[in-house]
Amino acid sequence: MNRKEAAADRAAGAAVQGKPQEKAVVVFSGGQDSTTCLFWALERFDAVETVTFDYGQRHRSELEHAKRIAAKLQVPNRVLDMSLLNQLAPNALTRADIDIAQEEGELPNTFVEGRNLLFFSFAAIYAKQIGARHIVTGVCETDFSGYPDCRDVFVKSLNVTLNLAMDYGFVLHTPLMWLNKAETWRLADELGAFEFVRTETVTCYNGLPGDGCGECPSCKLRRAGLESYLAERAQKAGAGA
Numbered sequence: 001m002n003r004k005e006a007a008a009d010r011a012a013g014a015a016v017q018g019k020p021q022e023k024a025v026v027v028f029s030g031g032q033d034s035t036t037c038l039f040w041a042l043e044r045f046d047a048v049e050t051v052t053f054d055y056g057q058r059h060r061s062e063l064e065h066a067k068r069i070a071a072k073l074q075v076p077n078r079v080l081d082m083s084l085l086n087q088l089a090p091n092a093l094t095r096a097d098i099d100i101a102q103e104e105g106e107l108p109n110t111f112v113e114g115r116n117l118l119f120f121s122f123a124a125i126y127a128k129q130i131g132a133r134h135i136v137t138g139v140c141e142t143d144f145s146g147y148p149d150c151r152d153v154f155v156k157s158l159n160v161t162l163n164l165a166m167d168y169g170f171v172l173h174t175p176l177m178w179l180n181k182a183e184t185w186r187l188a189d190e191l192g193a194f195e196f197v198r199t200e201t202v203t204c205y206n207g208l209p210g211d212g213c214g215e216c217p218s219c220k221l222r223r224a225g226l227e228s229y230l231a232e233r234a235q236k237a238g239a240g241a
């Protein structure tokens with residue numbers, strides 16, 4: 001049984017028992033982490049949609065890649081306009097005239113204050129609209145760059161707040177929360193998505209897909225994780241042979 005048939009089967013089963021279909025919304029950028037989360041959600045939920053935020057990214061191709069990946073996986077992709085974020089807090093992710101930099105002991109200047117608070121809240125409003133309870137995000141505390149709204153305690157707190165704000169039983173899922181980059185590659189592999197994630201996703205600050213520019217901090221982090229996972233996989237294959 002393939003993934004789609006399995007989902008259809010679960011939906012039919014739920015309908016027979018009079019239970020509502022379980023729908024999920026994935027907060028989706030087209031990057032490695034959120035694409036892995038999308039595969040994770042497709043395995044678990046009857047229906048999955050994605051939301052992508054347009055906040056004036058300096059690489060507009062990011063939005064195109066997100067759209068293309070969603071189309072390839074046959075899931076709806078809704079782009080929400082968050083350009084107001086750049087109005088409030090211009091930063092290196094959105095402004096070509098600001099270089100990406102990080103001072104010792106400080107947050108990198110790609111950080112946008114309160115971004116996940118806003119993104120997850122908007123995703124929740126949309127999710128309720130379409131009857132989805134589950135919200136899936138790729139936030140992670142392990143390779144923690146110091147972003148306070150990537151922390152597990154923040155997500156749990158927001159989950160309670162959203163439920164109270166909308167009188168609804170949201171469940172916020174963070175499948176990558178305690179994984180390092182190598183473990184995220186392993187999860188993609190376990191989901192049968194390793195090659196897809198490796199070639200189709202964009203993590204690079206310069207907007208290049210797959211292995212990217214190889215020079216920016218994001219590419220270096222991605223490559224280090226990939227190499228560490230590939231070494232682990234080769235070792236396992238060697239031990240099995």
Ligand SMILES: [Zn+2]
Pocket residue numbers: 203204205206207212213214215216217218219
């Ligand atoms: Zn790069």
